[in-house]
Structures are given as structure tokens and as C-alpha cells.
Amino acid sequence: MKKHYILTAVAALALSFGSCSDFLERDPDQILTEDQVFSDANMIKSVLANYYGRVTWGQHINDSYAYILLDEACRSDGGPDNTQSFGDAQWRVYDYGLIRNINQFLAGVRAAKVLDKDVQLSVEGEARFLRAWTYFNMCRGMGGMPIVGDEVFDYKAGMDVTALQYPRSTEAELYDYIIKECTEIAPLLSENPSVNGARATKWAALMLKARAAVYAGSIANYNNKMVSPIKTAGGEVGISADKAKAYYEMALASAKEVIASGKYQLQNTKPNDKGKNFYEAVCVKENNKEVIWARDYKYPGQTVEFTKLNIPATHAEDIDRCMYSPILNLVEAFEYVDNREGSIKTKDAQGNYIFYDKPEDAFANKDARLYGSIIYPGAPFRGMAVPLQAGRKSLENSVWVSEVAKGGTTDAQGNVITSINGPTTTNDQFINKSGFFFRKFMDETPMSSTRGRNSDMWFPRFRFAEAVMIAAEASFELEKQADAVTYINLVRERAGIQPLTVVTFGDIVQENRVEFAFEDHRYWDLKRWRIADKVWNGIPNDPNAQQFALFPYVINEPGNPNNGKWVFDKQPVHMAPYPRYFQPKHYYNFIDQGWINNNPKLVKNPYQ
Amino acid sequence: MDNYDEPKSKLYGKVTYNGETLGLRGTGEAIQMQLYQDGFELHDPITVYVGQEGTFEALLFDGEYKLVTKDKNGPWVNSRDTMVVNLKGSTECEVKVTPYFTISGDAITLNGNTLSATCAINKVVSTANIDRVMLLLSKTSFVDEVNNIARKDFTGLAAGNTSLSMDLAGNTNVTEAKALYARIGVKTSGADQAVYSKVIKLK
Numbered sequence: 001m002k003k004h005y006i007l008t009a010v011a012a013l014a015l016s017f018g019s020c021s022d023f024l025e026r027d028p029d030q031i032l033t034e035d036q037v038f039s040d041a042n043m044i045k046s047v048l049a050n051y052y053g054r055v056t057w058g059q060h061i062n063d064s065y066a067y068i069l070l071d072e073a074c075r076s077d078g079g080p081d082n083t084q085s086f087g088d089a090q091w092r093v094y095d096y097g098l099i100r101n102i103n104q105f106l107a108g109v110r111a112a113k114v115l116d117k118d119v120q121l122s123v124e125g126e127a128r129f130l131r132a133w134t135y136f137n138m139c140r141g142m143g144g145m146p147i148v149g150d151e152v153f154d155y156k157a158g159m160d161v162t163a164l165q166y167p168r169s170t171e172a173e174l175y176d177y178i179i180k181e182c183t184e185i186a187p188l189l190s191e192n193p194s195v196n197g198a199r200a201t202k203w204a205a206l207m208l209k210a211r212a213a214v215y216a217g218s219i220a221n222y223n224n225k226m227v228s229p230i231k232t233a234g235g236e237v238g239i240s241a242d243k244a245k246a247y248y249e250m251a252l253a254s255a256k257e258v259i260a261s262g263k264y265q266l267q268n269t270k271p272n273d274k275g276k277n278f279y280e281a282v283c284v285k286e287n288n289k290e291v292i293w294a295r296d297y298k299y300p301g302q303t304v305e306f307t308k309l310n311i312p313a314t315h316a317e318d319i320d321r322c323m324y325s326p327i328l329n330l331v332e333a334f335e336y337v338d339n340r341e342g343s344i345k346t347k348d349a350q351g352n353y354i355f356y357d358k359p360e361d362a363f364a365n366k367d368a369r370l371y372g373s374i375i376y377p378g379a380p381f382r383g384m385a386v387p388l389q390a391g392r393k394s395l396e397n398s399v400w401v402s403e404v405a406k407g408g409t410t411d412a413q414g415n416v417i418t419s420i421n422g423p424t425t426t427n428d429q430f431i432n433k434s435g436f437f438f439r440k441f442m443d444e445t446p447m448s449s450t451r452g453r454n455s456d457m458w459f460p461r462f463r464f465a466e467a468v469m470i471a472a473e474a475s476f477e478l479e480k481q482a483d484a485v486t487y488i489n490l491v492r493e494r495a496g497i498q499p500l501t502v503v504t505f506g507d508i509v510q511e512n513r514v515e516f517a518f519e520d521h522r523y524w525d526l527k528r529w530r531i532a533d534k535v536w537n538g539i540p541n542d543p544n545a546q547q548f549a550l551f552p553y554v555i556n557e558p559g560n561p562n563n564g565k566w567v568f569d570k571q572p573v574h575m576a577p578y579p580r581y582f583q584p585k586h587y588y589n590f591i592d593q594g595w596i597n598n599n600p601k602l603v604k605n606p607y608q
Numbered sequence: 609m610d611n612y613d614e615p616k617s618k619l620y621g622k623v624t625y626n627g628e629t630l631g632l633r634g635t636g637e638a639i640q641m642q643l644y645q646d647g648f649e650l651h652d653p654i655t656v657y658v659g660q661e662g663t664f665e666a667l668l669f670d671g672e673y674k675l676v677t678k679d680k681n682g683p684w685v686n687s688r689d690t691m692v693v694n695l696k697g698s699t700e701c702e703v704k705v706t707p708y709f710t711i712s713g714d715a716i717t718l719n720g721n722t723l724s725a726t727c728a729i730n731k732v733v734s735t736a737n738i739d740r741v742m743l744l745l746s747k748t749s750f751v752d753e754v755n756n757i758a759r760k761d762f763t764g765l766a767a768g769n770t771s772l773s774m775d776l777a778g779n780t781n782v783t784e785a786k787a788l789y790a791r792i793g794v795k796t797s798g799a800d801q802a803v804y805s806k807v808i809k810l811k
Contacts, residue, residue, distance in 0.1 A: 025760075084636075084754060085636070114790070225799065227682070227737075228797075228798030228799070229796040538754065539761060540759055578754075583800055584680070584798075584800045585681075585800060593652050596651070597650045597651075597652070600651070604679070606679055606680055607679055607680045607681060608678070608679060
């Protein structure tokens with residue numbers, strides 16, 4: 001018996017020693033120390049990749065809903081869109097957590113010994129680029145915010161926190177800081193385009209610099225032309241007018257450097273099919289010469305739902321379809337090849353319908369970017385026409401009356417009454433409500449609209465056309481009219497529309513709207529030009545503020561010469577009853593009261 | 609005992625010019641006042657919403673409060689002077705503002721499909737300019753630039769006696785409405801809100 005005890009004790013002892021060496025003293029494999037990270041080049045790269053994944057803000061294709069807030073698209077998912085105004089925190093970015101992480105990373109990379117000197121510098125450049133981009137996203141929403149430099153804050157119990165509380169910078173100081181950072185890091189970064197534009201290059205830094213400068217220039221310029229300029233006493237919001245010229249000059253110089261780089265171009269690989277060419281320049285990654293920096297997605301692992309949610313019912317590969325759809329307001333903003341007034345001709349001067357042989361004929365001779373950005377009735381997608389038919393019209397006492405049915409209904413002869421794609425004025429799910437579908441950012445890859453796969457479409461943040469448009473805008477503001485004409489005509493020529501001989505402010509607004517539709521430009525552009533409250537004025541049935549749809553009908557009147565032809569009705573989007581209303585308080589996000597409680601040095605924004 | 613009794617003291621207030629309350633937008637949290645109380649660590653204001661008749665009220669604990677208008681909010685000259693309110697039981701207060709314009713002598717009538725209005729628009733601040741005058745019709749007693757079933761905007765008007773009219777033919781919301789209320793609004797260039805006339809019940 002005694003022997004038994006001894007054996008058990010020995011066994012227990014042996015077991016406990018054994019576990020000491022290979023279980024309890026294992027190094028954690030989920031938590032890595034800074035030494036471990038910064039002594040391994042691959043580890044450094046994956047930390048950097050983490051930051052790239054944390055900088056997608058504003059309007060983007062992983063948030064389709066965001067497209068309905070402006071004058072670009074509406075809800076088609078069945079639910080009502082009760083949007084009237086904008087939120088005090090609309091697209092607000094306040095991410096000092098990320099800035100702290102980047103500053104920790106910078107300290108680590110600068111001390112790391114495993115990287116070659118040039119790699120070390122370019123990694124530092126990328127991290128600082130992402131930090132500048134983060135500040136830029138904060139600044140365009142809120143104005144000046146605290147600039148913390150490279151400092152990594154640490155808190156120890158009992159310490160005096162007031163040393164950690166930084167006041168807001170002025171709006172001009174923050175733009176200046178972003179511009180200075182971009183200037184300093186441009187030489188550190190690679191001059192060669194990165195794979196799928198996913199990583200920052202010298203040209204991305206110069207684009208951010210140009211954009212920051214043109215934003216700052218427009219605020220200095222247009223804010224002070226308002227009846228009641230928006231500014232705070234300390235300059236956290238508002239930039240003095242005398243700074244405008246220098247900012248525009250900086251924007252022009254930086255944009256020119258990108259244009260002259262020879263690394264990118266206004267992609268024009270299919271000059272005989274300008275619509276498809278534009279789609280490919282923005283949406284196709286292979287051999288792309290246009291996109292400078294993008295949020296890239298890759299299957300498997302990093303995919304995006306945009307194609308799945310918004311694909312036409314006729315083309316759907318899964319149950320999801322027709323969730324959000326572009327509106328007539330945007331379609332009509334695209335000019336005709338030879339006519340700057342872009343409205344779709346549905347009625348003649350006497351108010352009678354114009355009859356079209358095919359629905360797509362109503363969109364003939366439009367700016368090729370319309371084809372490249374929006375699927376209109378009868379336009380092809382993935383090699384197959386996209387039908388859009390709200391119903392049929394027949395004559396009753398010499399008046400055209402509509403016959404509509406549930407989507408996908410045919411009559412006894414098998415003729416379609418209402419297309420499975422819609423549009424309809426029901427509150428049904430999975431059917432179009434506006435008469436148009438997205439094309440820009442819709443993936444043509446098979447199976448990219450399934451839940452199992454999803455899409456790996458990218459989302460460009462900077463592309464060459466923006467360099468050209470910034471050059472055009474800055475030239476215009478600096479009264480270099482001839483240069484402005486040259487630049488804007490480069491963009492218009494690729495789109496196949498008539499060149500301009502004179503550039504006005506309205507032309508700049510117009511060209512940006514159609515070139516960069518759905519690319520997170522419109523909201524910020526209208527804000528910095530201080531015209532958002534004029535365009536989205538909240539007046540019912542206003543042509544800009546109210547959302548409009550275009551409903552196609554086929555004529556069903558056998559014997560009538562127009563039988564089988566198409567007519568169109570323009571009408572307000574029934575799911576969005578309220579006009580968009582941008583009030584002066586929306587020019588700047590509100591500063592959150594919780595942040596002020598933590599840091600009493602933060603001052604509030606105007607109207608707050 | 610870690611619970612307080614609920615606040616029971618009531619602060620009644622009105623926004624006035626020359627002793628008259630101003631007609632405002634009373635929906636969408638459009639016009640706000642802020643109450644601050646000293647002596648606490650944090651400085652979150654208590655937001656008080658002003659109704660369309662220019663009055664507001666708040667249930668509070670007794671004490672000394674500081675009442676201010678919200679920055680650049682309202683159809684009046686922005687002035688953020690603090691008003692000290694000593695609240696003990698029910699207290700009334702008057703927030704005196706200088707509106708850019710006032711509306712007086714207003715009359716609105718509905719004749720068939722035509723809504724007609726007359727009023728005098730009085731310029732109070734000599735540098736102010738009218739951005740637009742709005743004629744508004746609603747099926748509830750809440751009438752403003754957003755809450756309406758018919759709205760017409762008139763631009764290019766100057767201060768003085770004004771006649772406005774709106775054709776309502778074809779507006780099914782109006783024909784189906786069980787009740788109708790109308791109002792005139794005047795928006796000043798650069799101001800975030802309009803000043804309104806009294807609400808007039810037409811039906």
C-alpha cells in the first residue's frame with residue numbers, strides 16, 4: 001500500500017515537471033511583443049496592412065446605403081427613405097486610436113534593424129501617409145483638430161492628464177500639416193505604381209497634397225463669400241481669404257507633378273467604345289493605367305457586397321438584387337455629346353410623348369460616362385440587355401393610360417407587362433424603383449453577386465482624372481483661363497463630349513459631378529464650395545433636392561403606328577418623399593460632448 | 609437611498625422681440641436653447657426645444673441656471689449673452705432677441721384653389737436681406753418649411769406690404785385634407801432658420 005502512495009507521488013511529480021517545460025511556459029502565439037514584431041520584416045508588413053484596412057471612410061462601395069443620402073441614388077429595397085436632412089455626425093471621423101497605433105508603429109520601424117534602409121524609409125512613408133489621410137478625413141468633416149505629431153501617449157494611474165489634452169489646431173494649420181507631411185514623405189515612397197493601387201506611392205502622396213490644398217483653397221475662397229461665413233473665433237473652422245491663392249498654387253503644382261509623372265494616364269484603351277473605356281478605366285484592375293490609390297478587395301478573404309446587393313434581377317445569381325439604384329437627377333447631369341443641357345427628352349413642345357423604337361434610344365448621344373457609370377433601360381450588362389419596363393400604355397379616349405402589374409408578370413400571349421427588374425411604385429423588395437441600375441463598381445466577374453463568393457471590385461480613392469480636374473479648378477481660380485480650358489477638355493474629350501472654350505465655376509462643379517459619381521467626391525465638393533445649402537435646399541420638387549425616377553413604358557395599342565415603341569414618365573421617387581435639406585450647420589460635424597468632457601480644451605463648432 | 613426624486617420645478621420661457629413672441633419652426637429640433645449649471649465637473653448643456661409659438665418649458669431641479677441661445681441658431685442676430693435663471697418652483701423667463709425681420713398684419717384666405725396671403729414684412733436689422741418668403745399650407749397645426757403639404761417660395765421680395773398667392777389645383781393632399789392650417793415664413797440670407805407668422809386655421 002505504501003509503495004502505491006510513493007508511486008503515485010512520483011508520477012504526480014513527474015507530470016508536474018513535464019507540464020512545466022512544454023505547457024505552462026509556452027510563449028503566447030496570439031500576443032506579440034514589440035520586439036518580436038519589429039525584428040521580422042513580414043510582421044512589420046502585416047501590421048502596416050492592418051492600418052490600410054482601417055482607413056475607409058465616407059461614401060464607399062462597402063456601404064451601399066450611403067449612396068442614397070445625396071442626389072445620386074435612391075432606395076429600392078422596399079423600405080421607405082425618410083431622409084430629410086443630414087446628421088450632425090455624418091461621415092464624421094475621429095480616430096486618435098489609429099493615430100496612436102501609427103505613431104507606435106513609426107517609433108518601432110525607425111528603431112528596427114531588420115529592414116534595408118530604403119524599405120525602412122518607404123514603410124515609414126506609408127505609415128505617415130495613412131496618418132495624413134486620417135487627419136484629412138477628420139479635417140474635411142470637422143475642421144482643425146489636435147495635431148499630436150509623432151507622440152505616443154501613455155497614461156499611468158495618478159498622472160496629470162492635462163498634459164495629454166491638446167487643443168484643436170486651426171483648420172488652416174491642419175491642412176498645412178497634411179500638406180507638409182505629404183511633401184516630406186513623397187521622396188520616401190516608391191515611384192512605381194503598386195499592385196492594384198493598393199499601397200501608397202509617391203503619386204498617392206502628391207494627390208493627397210493636391211486634394212488637401214484645393215480643399216483648403218476653396219474654403220479660404222468660398223467660405224468668406226458667404227453671407228454669413230462659418231468660422232470660430234480661434235480659427236478652428238474657417239480660413240482667411242488671403243490664403244486662397246497660395247493653396248491653389250500648391251494644388252496646381254502638385255497635380256501637375258502627377259500629370260507629368262508619366263506613370264498614369266487618362267486611360268483610353270478603347271477610344272472607339274468610350275463608354276466601356278470609362279468603365280474599365282475606373283473599375284477594371286488588370287493593366288489599369290488610371291487608378292493611383294484604391295481600397296483593393298481580393299477573393300477569398302477580402303470581398304465587397306456592392307455587386308450582390310445591387311445587381312439587376314435578370315442578372316442575379318443569388319437571392320440578393322436591386323437594393324439601391326441611381327436616380328434621374330444624376331442621369332440628366334450627364335451632357336449630350338453636342339448639347340450641354342442633359343435632360344432626357346420624354347415629351348415634345350406640345351406635351352405629347354416622344355416615341356422611341358428601343359428604350360436605349362432615349363440615351364443616345366449622351367456623355368459616354370453615362371454608359372460607363374449607370375445602366376439605363378436596354379443597356380447591356382455582362383453581355384445581356386437589362387430590361388426595365390414599368391408597364392404598358394394604351395389609348396383610352398385618346399389619353400395614354402398605364403397598365404402595371406407585379407414585377408415579372410406577362411399577359412396571356414406571353415408579353416411582358418412589368419419587367420422582373422421593375423421599376424415599380426410598390427414597396428416590394430428586390431425590384432427597382434428608379435429606372436436605372438449602377439454600372440460603376442458593378443463586377444462583371446461571374447459569381448461575384450453570390451453570397452458564397454462576393455466581389456473583389458476595388459474602390460479608387462485617387463485616380464489620374466482627379467489630378468487633371470484639380471489642375472483645371474486651380475488654374476480657373478488662379479485666372480489661368482487657357483490652362484483651365486486645356487485641362488478640363490482632356491477629361492471631356494475622353495468622355496466624347498464637345499470641348500469648352502471658356503471654363504466657369506459651374507463647369508467645374510458639373511464636370512466633377514459626372515466624372516466622379518459614386519466616388520466619394522460630391523458631398524465634400526459641395527461642402528468646400530459652400531454651395532451644398534443651395535443645391536440641397538429642402539424645397540419640395542426642387543430639381544436638385546428632390547429625387548426623381550424615370551419609368552419606361554411600352555406602347556400596347558395594336559394598329560397604332562406607335563405600337564411596340566417606348567415612352568417615359570418622369571416622376572419623384574415614391575420611396576423618398578422628402579427633398580434633401582443641407583442646412584448651414586451641416587458644413588461642419590458637431591464636436592462630440594463626450595470628447596469635450598475628456599478634453600475640455602476642445603472648442604465646439606459653429607451652430608453647436 | 610441613492611435615488612433622487614424626479615425634478616418638479618418648471619421653467620417656462622418665451623422668445624420675444626418688443627414683448628411679442630416670435631413664430632418659429634417647432635419641429636425637427638430646429639430651434640434650441642441651452643441650459644448650463646455651474647459647479648459640476650462636466651459641462652453638458654441641457655437642451656431645451658422651442659415650439660412654433662416661440663415658447664419653451666423644461667422640468668428641472670431648483671437651482672441657478674445659465675440660459676443661452678444656440679450658436680447661430682434662429683432667425684435673429686446671433687448673441688450668446690448668458691441669462692441667469694434662478695429656478696424655485698415654477699419660474700418664467702423671457703429671452704429677448706433681435707430678429708432680422710418680423711411679420712405683422714398677416715391674413716391668409718383660401719378661395720377655391722387659390723391660397724392668398726397678405727402681410728407686412730418689417731425689417732429690424734438694416735443690413736439684413738430677404739432670401740425667400742414662403743407660403744405654407746399643412747394638414748396639421750404644425751406648419752413650417754418641412755412640415756407642409758403645399759409650399760411656394762417667393763424670391764426677390766423686399767420688406768414692406770406683401771401679397772402672396774399659391775395655386776393648389778391638382779394637389780390631392782390638399783383636397784383630401786380634413787383640416788388646413790397656413791403660415792407665412794421669411795428666411796434671411798445667411799440665417800439658418802426662418803421667422804414665421806402665427807398659424808392660421810383655414811378649415
